[in-house]
Amino acid sequence: MRSWLWQCVDDHPKCRTTLSGKIFGFGSQNSSLDASKLPFRVLDVGSPGSPLVKLVETTTETPRAPYVALSHCWGPPDKQPLKTTLHTIGDHMHPGIPLDRLPQTFADAVWVTRELGIRYLWIDSLCIIQDSPADWETESHKMGSIYEGATLTLGAAYARNSSEGLF
Secondary structure (H helix, E strand, O other): OHHHHHHHHHHOHHHHEOOOOOEOOOOOOOOOOOOOOOOOEEEEOOOOOOOEEEEEEOOOOOOOOOEEEEEOOOOOHHHOOOOEOOOOHHHHHOOOEEHHHOOHHHHHHHHHHHHOOOOEEEEHHHHOEOOOHHHHHHHHOOHHHHHHHOOEEEEOOOOOOOOOOOO
């Protein structure tokens, strides 16, 4: 999967053209290509074997980098995914979220992201503060461009909630 993805990014102009016509790439032989701007908050998945993922806030000085986005079904109220709230944001940033606290779909997305050699992952329920109307208003309006700018979007198409996994 890793070699297919990077072959597409490096060699296929259609694969690196977004719906709005923007061109992205990373690590490409063509130095004129640049990776997408990271969303305001992303998960730093660390390296394989790391027991944590950390929520990080990017800045205008943050370099552009490839990232993966996850599209998933939240499910009914009793099966809602792990969320970032005003109460949990500090813990999600420092020390981070233990992998064993992630629902299966999120853990699978972390695994795939790491295996692809990509450092950042965007998951709406973790990267938008869910109980902050101001943050939700600002960040939810960016979702279209976040999915569009992702190097890859993973879709948990058959999962009815976040506990069912990608596979």
